Amino acid sequence: MGLFDGKKVIVIGDRDGIPGPAIEECLKSTEAEVIFSSTECFV
Template identity: 60%
Template sequence: MAKGKLVGKKLILLGERDGIPGPVMEACLKDSGADIVFSVTECFV
Protein backbone atom coordinates (compact mmCIF):
# COMPACT_ATOMS: atom_id res chain seq x y z
CA MET A 1 0.00 0.00 0.00
CA ALA A 2 1.38 3.38 -1.04
CA LYS A 3 1.93 6.02 1.61
CA GLY A 4 2.96 9.60 1.13
CA LYS A 5 1.92 13.09 0.17
CA LEU A 6 0.72 12.09 -3.31
CA VAL A 7 -1.80 9.43 -2.24
CA GLY A 8 -5.21 10.33 -3.64
CA LYS A 9 -3.93 13.39 -5.54
CA LYS A 10 -4.55 13.96 -9.25
CA LEU A 11 -1.45 14.75 -11.31
CA ILE A 12 -0.91 16.44 -14.66
CA LEU A 13 2.58 15.67 -15.97
CA LEU A 14 4.18 18.00 -18.53
CA GLY A 15 7.34 16.47 -19.88
CA GLU A 16 9.93 18.18 -22.06
CA ARG A 17 11.49 16.64 -25.17
CA ASP A 18 15.09 17.57 -24.28
CA GLY A 19 14.57 17.04 -20.56
CA ILE A 20 12.43 14.46 -18.80
CA PRO A 21 9.63 13.01 -21.00
CA GLY A 22 6.11 12.59 -19.62
CA PRO A 23 6.12 8.76 -19.81
CA VAL A 24 9.32 8.62 -17.73
CA MET A 25 7.73 10.77 -15.00
CA GLU A 26 4.61 8.61 -15.21
CA ALA A 27 6.68 5.44 -14.73
CA CYS A 28 8.45 6.93 -11.70
CA LEU A 29 5.19 8.04 -10.08
CA LYS A 30 3.02 4.99 -10.85
CA ASP A 31 3.50 3.48 -7.36
CA SER A 32 3.09 6.80 -5.51
CA GLY A 33 -0.64 6.36 -4.99
CA ALA A 34 -1.43 9.38 -7.16
CA ASP A 35 -3.95 9.37 -10.01
CA ILE A 36 -2.17 10.47 -13.20
CA VAL A 37 -4.94 12.08 -15.24
CA PHE A 38 -2.79 13.49 -18.07
CA SER A 39 0.78 12.93 -19.24
CA VAL A 40 2.39 14.51 -22.29
CA THR A 41 5.80 15.33 -23.73
CA GLU A 42 6.12 18.70 -25.47
CA CYS A 43 8.88 20.67 -27.18
CA PHE A 44 9.33 24.08 -25.53
CA VAL A 45 11.43 26.22 -27.87
Protein backbone atom coordinates in the same frame (compact mmCIF):
# COMPACT_ATOMS: atom_id res chain seq x y z
CA MET B 1 1.23 8.46 3.81
CA GLY B 2 3.10 9.97 0.89
CA LEU B 3 2.99 13.36 -0.73
CA PHE B 4 0.99 12.15 -3.76
CA ASP B 5 -1.38 9.72 -2.03
CA GLY B 6 -4.92 10.25 -3.31
CA LYS B 7 -3.91 13.08 -5.66
CA LYS B 8 -4.73 13.53 -9.34
CA VAL B 9 -1.63 14.48 -11.34
CA ILE B 10 -1.05 16.16 -14.70
CA VAL B 11 2.39 15.32 -16.11
CA ILE B 12 4.03 17.62 -18.67
CA GLY B 13 7.46 16.47 -19.75
CA ASP B 14 10.04 18.19 -21.91
CA ARG B 15 11.37 16.72 -25.16
CA ASP B 16 14.97 17.79 -24.39
CA GLY B 17 14.68 17.05 -20.67
CA ILE B 18 12.62 14.39 -18.93
CA PRO B 19 9.78 13.02 -21.09
CA GLY B 20 6.27 12.65 -19.68
CA PRO B 21 6.19 8.82 -19.76
CA ALA B 22 9.36 8.69 -17.62
CA ILE B 23 7.77 10.92 -14.98
CA GLU B 24 4.58 8.88 -15.17
CA GLU B 25 6.57 5.68 -14.60
CA CYS B 26 8.13 7.18 -11.46
CA LEU B 27 4.68 8.06 -10.12
CA LYS B 28 3.47 4.45 -10.43
CA SER B 29 5.13 3.65 -7.08
CA THR B 30 2.89 6.25 -5.38
CA GLU B 31 -0.85 6.34 -4.88
CA ALA B 32 -1.22 9.20 -7.39
CA GLU B 33 -3.66 8.97 -10.30
CA VAL B 34 -2.15 10.31 -13.54
CA ILE B 35 -5.04 11.87 -15.45
CA PHE B 36 -2.98 13.39 -18.28
CA SER B 37 0.57 12.82 -19.51
CA SER B 38 2.30 14.57 -22.40
CA THR B 39 5.73 15.44 -23.71
CA GLU B 40 6.03 18.92 -25.19
CA CYS B 41 8.73 20.88 -26.98
CA PHE B 42 9.40 24.21 -25.27
CA VAL B 43 11.33 26.39 -27.71
